[in-house]
Amino acid sequence: MKKKLLSLAAIASASVLVLAGCATNEAGPAANVTESAGGSSTGGSVVALEGTLDGSGASSMAAGQEAWVAGFQALNPGVTVNYNPTGSGTGRDQFEEGLTFFTGSDSALKDEEIATPHPNCSPADGPMFEFPIWISPIAIIFNLEGIQSLNMTPDTVAQIFSGEITNWNDSRISADNPGADLPDLAITAVHRSDESGTTANFTDTIAKAAPDTWLLNGENAGKFEKWPAQWGGEGGQGTSGVIAAIAAGNGTIGYADASRAGDFGTVAFGVGDEFVPYSAQAAARIVDVSPLKEGRPDSMLTYDLDRDTTESGVYPVVLISYLQGCMDYADDAKAELVKAYASYMLSAEGQEWASENAGNAPISEELRQRALAIIAQVK
Amino acid sequence: MSTPGIKGKGKIRLGDLIFSRAATFAGAGILITLAAVAFFLFLQALPALNPNADFDGKAENPISYIAPYIFGTLYGSLIALAIATPLAIGIALYISHFANRRFSQLLGYVMDLLAAIPSVVYGLWGILVLAPFLNPTYVWLNENLGWIPLFEGQVSATGRTMLTVGIVLAIMVLPIMAALIREVFLQTPRLHEEAALALGATRWEMIKMAVLPFGRPGIISAMMLGLGRALGETMAVALVLSPASIISFALLTSQNSNTIAANIALQFPESGGDYRSLLIATGLMLFFITMVINLIARYIISRRAEFSGAN
Numbered sequence: 006m007k008k009k010l011l012s013l014a015a016i017a018s019a020s021v022l023v024l025a026g027c028a029t030n031e032a033g034p035a036a037n038v039t040e041s042a043g044g045s046s047t048g049g050s051v052v053a054l055e056g057t058l059d060g061s062g063a064s065s066m067a068a069g070q071e072a073w074v075a076g077f078q079a080l081n082p083g084v085t086v087n088y089n090p091t092g093s094g095t096g097r098d099q100f101e102e103g104l105t106f107f108t109g110s111d112s113a114l115k116d117e118e119i120a121t122p123h124p125n126c127s128p129a130d131g132p133m134f135e136f137p138i139w140i141s142p143i144a145i146i147f148n149l150e151g152i153q154s155l156n157m158t159p160d161t162v163a164q165i166f167s168g169e170i171t172n173w174n175d176s177r178i179s180a181d182n183p184g185a186d187l188p189d190l191a192i193t194a195v196h197r198s199d200e201s202g203t204t205a206n207f208t209d210t211i212a213k214a215a216p217d218t219w220l221l222n223g224e225n226a227g228k229f230e231k232w233p234a235q236w237g238g239e240g241g242q243g244t245s246g247v248i249a250a251i252a253a254g255n256g257t258i259g260y261a262d263a264s265r266a267g268d269f270g271t272v273a274f275g276v277g278d279e280f281v282p283y284s285a286q287a288a289a290r291i292v293d294v295s296p297l298k299e300g301r302p303d304s305m306l307t308y309d310l311d312r313d314t315t316e317s318g319v320y321p322v323v324l325i326s327y328l329q330g331c332m333d334y335a336d337d338a339k340a341e342l343v344k345a346y347a348s349y350m351l352s353a354e355g356q357e358w359a360s361e362n363a364g365n366a367p368i369s370e371e372l373r374q375r376a377l378a379i380i381a382q383v384k
Numbered sequence: 385m386s387t388p389g390i391k392g393k394g395k396i397r398l399g400d401l402i403f404s405r406a407a408t409f410a411g412a413g414i415l416i417t418l419a420a421v422a423f424f425l426f427l428q429a430l431p432a433l434n435p436n437a438d439f440d441g442k443a444e445n446p447i448s449y450i451a452p453y454i455f456g457t458l459y460g461s462l463i464a465l466a467i468a469t470p471l472a473i474g475i476a477l478y479i480s481h482f483a484n485r486r487f488s489q490l491l492g493y494v495m496d497l498l499a500a501i502p503s504v505v506y507g508l509w510g511i512l513v514l515a516p517f518l519n520p521t522y523v524w525l526n527e528n529l530g531w532i533p534l535f536e537g538q539v540s541a542t543g544r545t546m547l548t549v550g551i552v553l554a555i556m557v558l559p560i561m562a563a564l565i566r567e568v569f570l571q572t573p574r575l576h577e578e579a580a581l582a583l584g585a586t587r588w589e590m591i592k593m594a595v596l597p598f599g600r601p602g603i604i605s606a607m608m609l610g611l612g613r614a615l616g617e618t619m620a621v622a623l624v625l626s627p628a629s630i631i632s633f634a635l636l637t638s639q640n641s642n643t644i645a646a647n648i649a650l651q652f653p654e655s656g657g658d659y660r661s662l663l664i665a666t667g668l669m670l671f672f673i674t675m676v677i678n679l680i681a682r683y684i685i686s687r688r689a690e691f692s693g694a695n
Contacts, residue, residue: 232628
């Protein structure tokens with residue numbers, strides 16, 4: 006009798022656990038914010054939206070996508086959005102195979118990628134849309150006791166990370182920081198040991214802003230994702246690995262997504278004649294001062310970021326992630342879902358919501374209006 | 385199936401038939417799975433072996449790319465083995481011959497607990513606790529014994545070096561090795577031990593004469609098991625090591641050769657095209673290395689098969 010009771014209790018608790026796991030995607034704590042966002046910017050769906058929307062891509066916007074999914078699903082309970090942060094490369098591959106309906110990507114589509122047929126578009130080689138949806142400043146952070154901020158020109162940053170400047174009390178650093186008490190301590194430059202869009206964007210900025218000092222074997226090292234062995238330094242896995250490495254050592258300096266910069270000292274980047282500390286507005290400004298890439302259709306806002314800009318108040322060390330999808334979907338229901346979700350992500354409330362939860366810089370009003378105009382034409 | 389000596393149709397019971405077929409199926413299934421894995425690796429790796437492969441500038445040619453990772457894999461595992469083997473033998477000896485019964489059981493449980501800790505946790509422990517703890521030691525070694533090639537170079541500021549990885553890997557393979565060696569030592573024939581003691585040997589001499597020679601094939605198979613685990617260890621190495629694609633024997637610097645498994649873990653998510661095939665080719669290399677090491681181990685053990693505790 007005791008055994009039977011026990012086994013009954015075991016089956017009951019096991020089935021409770023199993024059935025709890027079958028619960029549908031929870032809506033999340035988005036209720037109070039999204040009530041105000043309710044009518045205006047989500048495309049005013051009169052008929053309640055329903056269905057599943059699958060997307061994948063960059064892990065840089067994973068936190069933002071989680072926030073957006075929670076917010077969007079609270080507004081549209083019949084919809085389930087799934088974003089899988091597989092990495093930009095895998096995300097674009099999956100879109101090409103027709104597994105997903107939108108992609109988040111750290112890099113813009115190349116011409117060959119646009120030309121390949123995409124099964125979810127109709128026609129398969131029809132036009133695509135692409136615009137920046139995620140702007141994330143990359144902070145250059147360091148661990149030095151008592152120093153919260155340092156001014157550095159792009160050349161100084163280039164020389165530190167390429168191993169030219171090896172000590173904190175080097176004259177090139179103290180020249181721009183007359184008041185700072187720099188110790189006689191070796192510099193350890195921390196980089197990403199895995200390939201990442203953060204490294205690509207960081208190196209792109211330094212390569213364009215400091216072409217004469219960003220040298221590998223005598224030539225401009227350019228933009229890359231794999232750190233060259235000759236430059237030494239320490240490697241950390243993922244943003245958290247870099248942060249952990251900077252925290253663990255004394256005199257370490259590295260680059261990481263600004264949302265994780267925490268209490269470390271940060272570098273004010275030299276732009277023109279002034280030094281600009283990172284901030285959301287300064288980061289978003291770079292899109293406004295940069296030209297569009299030539300030869301792309303109007304549905305693609307592919308920016309050729311002006312990293313060596315001298316405009317005031319611009320922080321050029323940013324990671325821009327794009328949202329990519331079809332202009333004309335084979336499945337009209339999916340088109341509606343993509344339109345609604347993209348409009349939500351672009352809306353002021355959506356960007357604020359993501360910014361509070363994931364730490365990105367909200368896109369500027371100008372970019373929002375242009376992107377919303379493109380999304381309105383998706384069918 | 386039919387009893388021996390009775391020719392013709394003995395009664396074949398359904399239960400026996402099902403059992404024997406199931407066992408054959410299981411055995412065949414393992415072989416098929418292994419062949420399928422090897423075949424998959426080979427197929428996926430093929431585009432990288434094509435002379436016209438385009439690696440996006442991340443690698444010049446497959447051989448120069450893979451070489452540092454093969455070196456790093458073997459080097460890290462050898463360090464782990466060098467640290468873990470004496471410790472495992474010591475623990476096993478203590479449990480089997482020196483500790484009293486209850487305490488040795490307790491020790492056995494604790495060792496098995498160590499084996500249950502996930503490797504990611506080891507990795508986190510490595511970067512957050514072990515590396516900062518060992519860093520002053522590394523600085524001291526570098527300053528005072530820096531003339532030894534192993535300790536030369538610019539010492540790392542965070543302690544995330546090949547030596548730290550070796551220690552973490554050693555702790556990870558220790559439970560398996562200690563458990564296996566302990567079992568082997570417990571199998572030592574009591575007659576041999578008592579004969580040695582009767583001849584006037586001390587405890588240690590008895591162990592040297594009776595236990596260790598008997599257990600040698602078992603120790604070697606434990607070492608191969610540990611080596612296999614260490615060779616394939618991914619997350620702990622990916623988290624703890626500060627990698628660079630060079631071949632370096634220095635144990636205390638920030639530029640360390642990465643292992644194949646950790647490299648795949650780091651590079652795979654953002655990779656594509658031919659570069660991804662190259663990464664899978666490195667996985668194929670790891671597969672071959674592990675197979676070769678297992679074959680060597682089997683050969684060594686088979687030479688003393690009749691006297692082996694691993695029978």
